Amino acid sequence: MSFGVEVQDLTVEYGRTVALERASLTLAPGAIHGLLGRNGSGKTTLLSVLAAFRRPSAGRVLVDGEDPWENPRVMAGTCLVRESGDVEVDTGMKDTLDYLERARPHFDRDLADRLMDTFELDPRRKPTKLSRGKRSAFGAVVGLATRAELTLFDEVYLGMDAPSRHAFYDALLEDYVEHPRTIVLSSHLIEEIERLLEHVVILDRGGVLLAEDADVLGARGARVTGPGPAVDAFVAGRRVLRREQLGPTVQATVDATLDDAARAEAHAAGLEVGPVDLQSLVVHLTAKEPAR
Amino acid sequence: MSLPTSTASPTPTRSTPRPATPSHRSGYRTGLRWLLQTHGFMFLWALGMLVVLVAAATIIVSNVTTPAGSIVQHARQGLTWFPFSIAIVGITTYTNIHIGAGLTRRSLGWAALTAAVVMAVAYAALFTLALQLERAVYGWTGWAHGVDGAGGLFTSSGQVGLVVLDVGLLFLAGQLSGVLVGIVYYRAGGWWGTLALPLTAGPILLATPALSTAALGDLGLAPRVVLVLLVLGAMSLAAHRLILGVQVRKLAT
Structure with a gap:
């Protein structure tokens, strides 16, 4: 009950604006993928194409092995939640849940009702009468209860307070464990979702900057701290993402996986080596002007 | 960082077993139900307004003369322009809901056209029934039940067949035009939607006059009806084609 995704040389243009240019990636079925990148990097456009909301300008997109555009099976198995979802806003949320129960093949009404309680959403209220955070929470309810084979959350956390966001993450994990499916989370709150991700795709300027398993990415990058000359000597020949100096002490963030020998070399030079969290890595990798 | 329950696999991108296969037909049923519910609700409003306004006007007029x-x-x-506006709102509102629920554009197109026909029949039946009820009341009270015939095909309220034909085609033109206007505005935005109005809304103004205009010479009523139906068919085809290619717009936030 999971859809995989293959994207090859995907280009999407809005008039003269190129949102995605020859982007290629693969999303394995049955995993939680993080789709990260700066504003305007093409995340929403990519998700829109996967959900058959938009048609590519060029390239090939396969969801569960087939073109999603006007494909009843693939479209029914794909759910893109943009904020509060593409739902009726001028009727009570109960009506939307009734509608989705008829329209979506795997929609779990019990789960939806439980999540409505969790997020303290009154089913009789209209989405237009809700705060932004509550509307986003309703989107989370829709996305989770739909149990689509490919579930895409595009910045679904917008406006949600911290307890609600964590309730969403917990509900997502709990339901994912019971009903494994392919989930893509697009978010700027990387620190919060990092623990959920099994695979990470970083988009930058309409292209795929990197796509790696989260474990591999976790080992990628290192922070080297110590006396300036020693740090500079150690990072020479390595890709430096960021360099900060405080008095005689320098901290350099390098895009490199340091093996045991390299770490021993660093220690011998009096340097401290620490990990780089995913958020910092994304920030440095997608920075407009690299440190060097 | 990764979950112990991970079932991620680096290569296969096709699942087994496959889920049940939804179809265009199931999407059509879902879409038609939503559209008929929405239009049906507004039909009840139209019915209520018709009853209240006609009753009030009749009482006032009969007290004066x-x-x-x-x-x-x-x-x-x-009953032409009110459902026309509802049809515009219906298609522009429902497009995101329908496709967002994983249903196809093809099913949306057929559902929108079917709803247009059903609602045109409903409004035509309402008008005809109201006219005949009024005729019966006027007959009972001894009042003359005249119609001015301006712009219409019928010159007497007793010409039930012509009444049905006249308002049936007129209301159908209104419904189809509403869908067409709505989807053009949805796809092309305000400027192009407005510039295209002569093409998208114009047929409403031509539907009934085409049945009686002298410009078509000695052409009989049946060929004229076929002519109007051809125009309405072209509108339906255009609306369906535009719906088939629709790209879902961003949400207004």
């Missing part, structure tokens, strides 16, 4: 003409006949315009 002896009614000599139908009041219901004036609802012909209202």
Whole structure:
């Protein structure tokens, strides 16, 4: 009950604006993928194409092995939640849940009702009468209860307070464990979702900057701290993402996986080596002007 | 960082077993139900307004003078443009909901056209029934039930067949035009949607006059009806084609 995704040389243009240019990636079925990148990097456009909301300008997109555009099976198995979802806003949320129960093949009404309680959403209220955070929470309810084979959350956390966001993450994990499916989370709150991700795709300027398993990415990058000359000597020949100096002490963030020998070399030079969290890595990798 | 329950696999991108296969037909049923519910609700509003306004106007006129003409006949315009506006709102609102629920554009197109036909029949039945009820009341009270025939095909409220034909085609043109106007605005935005109005809304103004205009010479009523149906068919085809290619717009936040 999971859809995989293959994207090859995907280009999407809005008039003269190129949102995605020859982007290629693969999303394995049955995993939680993080789709990260700066504003305007093409995340929403990519998700829109996967959900058959938009048609590519060029390239090939396969969801569960087939073109999603006007494909009843693939479209029914794909759910893109943009904020509060593409739902009726001028009727009570109960009506939307009734509608989705008829329209979506795997929609779990019990789960939806439980999540409505969790997020303290009154089913009789209209989405237009809700705060932004509550509307986003309703989107989370829709996305989770739909149990689509490919579930895409595009910045679904917008406006949600911290307890609600964590309730969403917990509900997502709990339901994912019971009903494994392919989930893509697009978010700027990387620190919060990092623990959920099994695979990470970083988009930058309409292209795929990197796509790696989260474990591999976790080992990628290192922070080297110590006396300036020693740090500079150690990072020479390595890709430096960021360099900060405080008095005689320098901290350099390098895009490199340091093996045991390299770490021993660093220690011998009096340097401290620490990990780089995913958020910092994304920030440095997608920075407009690299440190060097 | 990764979950212990991970079932991620680096290569296969096709699942087994496959889920049940939804179809265009199931999407059509879902879409038609939503559209008919929405339009049906507004139909009840139209019915209520018709009853209240006609009753009020009849009471007022009969207290001032002896009614000599139908009041219901004036609802012909209202029952054209009110459902027309509802059809615009319906398609522009429902497109995101339908596709967002994983249903195809093809099913949306057929559902929108079917709803247009059903609602045109419903409004035509409402108008005809109201006119005949009014005729019966006028007959009972001894008032003359005249119709002015301006712009319409019928010259007497007793010409039930012509009444049905006249308002049936007019209301169908209104419904189809509403869908067409709505989807053009949805796809092309305000400027192009407005510039295209002569093409998208114009057929409403031509539907009934085409049945009686002298410009078509000695052409009989049946060929004229076929001509109007051809125009309405072209509108339907255009609306369906535009729906098939629709790209879902961003949400207004």
